[in-house]
Amino acid sequence: MSNEPVLLQVNNLTKRFGEKTILNGLSLAVPKGKVFVILGPSGCGKSTFLRCLNGLEPVQDGAIVLDGENLTAKKTDWRSVRQKVGMVFQSYDLFPNMTVIDNILLGPLKVQKRNKDEALQQARELLTRVGLADRETAYPRELSGGQKQRIAIVRALCMNPEIMLFDEVTASLDPEMVREVLEVILNLAKQGMTMLIVTHEMQFARMVADEVIFMDKGDICEAGPPEDFFTSPKTDRAKQFLNILQF
Amino acid sequence: MVAYIIILTRLLVLIEREGDCLALDWTYIIKYLPQYEEALLLTLKLGVLGILLAAAVGLICAVIQYFHIRVLKQLVQAYIEIARNTPLLIQLFFLFYGLPKIGITLEAETAAIAGLGFLGGSYMAEAFRAGFEAVPTTQIEAGKSIGLSQLQLTRFVIFPQALSLSVPALGANCIFLLKETSLFSGIAILELMNTTRDLIGMYYKTNESLILLVAGYLIILLPLSLILTWLERRLRRAQFGN
């Protein structure tokens, strides 16, 4: 175990949709600065789990505690929580009616009410770091998928979140563009951002993860360091899953 | 579309040259052109005002429906059903001839705009609502994820996208409503139809009057139709970049 403070604590999280149980009492502790990668077959609930963490999906039971604050309490102000939890989606979803820079500044200026110059400086720094400083005034329709996804990451980062959630962010990209996005995420990891990543990119997972969480049908089947998981998985389900991905 | 206009004009020129039986009295046409011009401008004026009213009504209705505002939502739905399932002419007659009998007297032009606004409002409401519902849920989630409030979401994410998504339907409605202005002839407004009818009644120059009539509507509607097609193409490019 690590001796950094736990940033995100999930206790016995349960989510049902009608008769179906989607998340079956998940428990997880994410220390600050660590990268957790969540793997699993389709439909195991990993995306849903991420969406519960920033309030896009309601939960029926269990607790989510972020930096000491209980997010599953009744009176949670999700708006302020979402400023601490940055999320990047598979469909990147940049706002088509705004330029890149407006997309990035919308949150900092309108939600966080920050000083325009300060926010602009940070935005430009981030854009330079992902290699898109010259696309500041472009509209999303002029950009490639990989570029849009990198901008989406910048947009989330500009809110200064404590933890970043990545939901299959390379799944809709052409193979050539996957690498440029993964590099951005790798750099973020090196800089010490706490992250929860759902992905299908196995090699990437192996490189970036501090811990791998394997989910199946709403349960956490296995959890451990990446080398342990990939070389000698303990459960049958994990073995099956990994076999499928090695032709 | 342009190709068809060219073919049509060629056809017309052909008819004009060959059709001696259609020998047109050009002096008559030139003499009464100003009257048609006036009628055309009146049609445009009433049409545009009616369309603006319809758009305002439609937008309010669509917002009520999209945000599921209780009680009002049912009222709006009832209004839309009533307006869409009855002919504009009856609505106009009711407004202009019927209402005075219970003490509400409207001027012909007011009744015309009100009628167009009433009927048009229901069509515009449907167009706007479709636009709102076409805004992808993922966009809304992305907005929520950066902490936008419902009001901010509506203002920055939903509204702009909904409006541009509604444009094709809105444009089609405009064309439809401008055509419906022909019905204003039923409530004693001297627009294109009535001008034609009066003149035919007085001078029997049927062909000439009718050509002016058709030309009048083409002048209003053809450019609009072309602009709409162009606009649709531009918006599609803006949304999808191709």
Next chain:
Amino acid sequence: MLNSGIDVLFQGINLQRLLLGLWVTARIALISIILSFFFGILFGVLRTTGPKAVKVVLRLYLELFRIIPILVWLFVFYFVLPADFEINLSAEVVSILVFSLWGAAEMSDIVRGAVISLPVHQAESGKALGLSVWQLYRHVLIPQAMKRTLPPAINLATRLIKTTALLVMIGVIEVIKVGQQIIEQSSTEYPTAAFWVYAFIFVLYFIICYPLSAVSRRLERKWAA
């Protein structure tokens, strides 16, 4: 004052006359709908599979009827036929003629839209299974095309019924004209007649059109491809 007004509807044979007028409307609408559907399907198929020249002519015809208001077309036919071609038709026949032409144009577009929206691989899968052309059409293409034409077709029929209101403007003795006659006759006895008669006709149209559009919507939802 208001109460005495509504009685005009029940006075004498007024109600009967109104319903007879409605019958004229219904008759014209029905014949026009049938003709429109028949020719519309024919034109629609031609527009999809016919020679280029035919497609162009039909497209021109459709656009003309779409861009010029129906009332104008009614006028044109009503005045031009007797004046230039010496053809004297009753207002009713002219109405059916114009409505059928308009309806057929719109219907051809609906049919064409339905046919080209059918996924190509449906036909290919059918052929791959060994279906003959006739079987392909009967079991795969036509049922699917039907699902895409029926709701808009019902929609068109509803629009046609509403447009019959225009016939009062060329003097057809349909329900609105009868209403106007009643109003004139009763104006001394029932000053508020205009209000009630028009309200009544308003409701009549609603009663006819609303069920149709409700059916169309339900079918559309049920068959949402």
